[in-house]
Amino acid sequence: MSTPTHSGKKRVFSGIQPSGEMHLGNYLGAIKNWVDAQYDNDNIFCIVDLHAITVPQDPQTLHRRSRDLAKIYLAAGLDPSRTAIFIQSHVKEHAEMAWLFNCITPMGWANRMTQFKEKQAEIKERSSVGLLAYPMLMAADILLYQADGVPVGEDQRQHIELTRDIAQKFNHDYGPVLKVPEAWIRSEGARIMSLQDPTKKMSKSDPAGCILLLDPPDVLRSRIMKAVTDSGREVRFDESRPGLLNLLTIYQLLSPPGTTRQDVERHFEGQGYGALKKELAELVVEGLGPLQRHFAELSKDEGHIEDLLKNGADRVRPIAQQTMAAAAAAMGLG
Ligand code: AMP
Numbered sequence: 567m568s569t570p571t572h573s574g575k576k577r578v579f580s581g582i583q584p585s586g587e588m589h590l591g592n593y594l595g596a597i598k599n600w601v602d603a604q605y606d607n608d609n610i611f612c613i614v615d616l617h618a619i620t621v622p623q624d625p626q627t628l629h630r631r632s633r634d635l636a637k638i639y640l641a642a643g644l645d646p647s648r649t650a651i652f653i654q655s656h657v658k659e660h661a662e663m664a665w666l667f668n669c670i671t672p673m674g675w676a677n678r679m680t681q682f683k684e685k686q687a688e689i690k691e692r693s694s695v696g697l698l699a700y701p702m703l704m705a706a707d708i709l710l711y712q713a714d715g716v717p718v719g720e721d722q723r724q725h726i727e728l729t730r731d732i733a734q735k736f737n738h739d740y741g742p743v744l745k746v747p748e749a750w751i752r753s754e755g756a757r758i759m760s761l762q763d764p765t766k767k768m769s770k771s772d773p774a775g776c777i778l779l780l781d782p783p784d785v786l787r788s789r790i791m792k793a794v795t796d797s798g799r800e801v802r803f804d805e806s807r808p809g810l811l812n813l814l815t816i817y818q819l820l821s822p823p824g825t826t827r828q829d830v831e832r833h834f835e836g837q838g839y840g841a842l843k844k845e846l847a848e849l850v851v852e853g854l855g856p857l858q859r860h861f862a863e864l865s866k867d868e869g870h871i872e873d874l875l876k877n878g879a880d881r882v883r884p885i886a887q888q889t890m891a892a893a894a895a896a897m898g899l900g
């Protein structure tokens with residue numbers, strides 16, 4: 567894998583936890599954007615299993631989900647000849663760099679993370695030390711590769727801000743070793759909402775409100791038809807009607823590139839919610855069809871996926887090792 571200066575392209579790093587089934591929020595908020603921009607950048611996309619174990623996981627399920635997530639990346643259209651795809655725990659430097667960051671990050675910064683506070687409130691005393699350390703591991707992921715951009719959904723903004731703060735503090739205290747990255751968050755699709763409670767984001771922890779990428783067509787259709795909508799008749803992008811707004815946003819994002827909100831509103835002029843849901847259901851079934859077929863195809867050859875993941879880790883490891891060595895030396899280790 568070339569460095570940004572070699573290729574002249576920006577280096578992009580992102581990751582997803584293999585901790586649940588992938589849903590439309592993951593796809594429209596993250597993976598689809600990676601695929602759309604993959605030929606403009608120098609990409610590294612990770613399957614962050616070390617993050618997944620910050621909450622208890624069944625070992626066999628975790629192992630399988632890591633492979634399934636790799637298949638989702640490929641089935642969604644990532645091209646492994648242009649993009650390194652690898653499993654976080656295959657590159658030991660992630661855990662090593664995270665330790666350095668644990669030691670330089672003030673406790674107050676970690677305690678302020680809203681995702682931590684939410685999870686902590688949910689699981690209380692069963693909460694692990696790793697859950698508090700989660701954002702420093704994420705900073706390690708990104709900073710090891712000197713990434714320019716981190717394409718994520720809106721919910722990750724605070725973690726990227728912390729990553730920037732950690733990079734700046736490191737460079738200030740020990741010398742200029744780390745590149746300060748930017749969050750790349752698209753305004754549309756950055757937050758896909760639950761179909762059952764459109765004031766909450768679509769999330770693995772709320773299966774009823776999710777559209778899973780591998781759901782069969784009849785399940786996809788029924789999920790959309792049962793989606794909660796608001797009272798009102800006109801089909802318009804309206805911030806005061808979050809259920810409708812969410813369905814329209816999904817419709818727009820699955821439509822051909824360049825489709826605007828006005829195009830979508832014009833299309834549904836004079837029609838009601840029923841027509842929107844019916845058309846949206848077909849659009850989702852059609853939109854996910856190729857991904858589902860490709861996933862099934864890839865599942866026939868698990869050995870190929872193992873090779874690909876090993877190759878991905880082998881390609882990125884030298885970059886991680888270089889940054890790790892520079893950071894360790896700057897801190898006086900070794
Ligand atoms: P996670 O499933 O929490 O590991 O998230 C993986 C990626 O999907 C991250 O970039 C998230 O920002 C993005 N993501 C997760 N849920 C949503 C959602 N409901 N809407 C948009 N993006 C999302």
Ligand code: TRP
Pocket residue numbers: 579580581582583614617703704707708716718722725
């Ligand atoms: N915290 C991210 C999420 O839950 C996953 C993640 C881990 C990540 N490391 C990363 C995302 C590095 C981007 C870059 O979605």
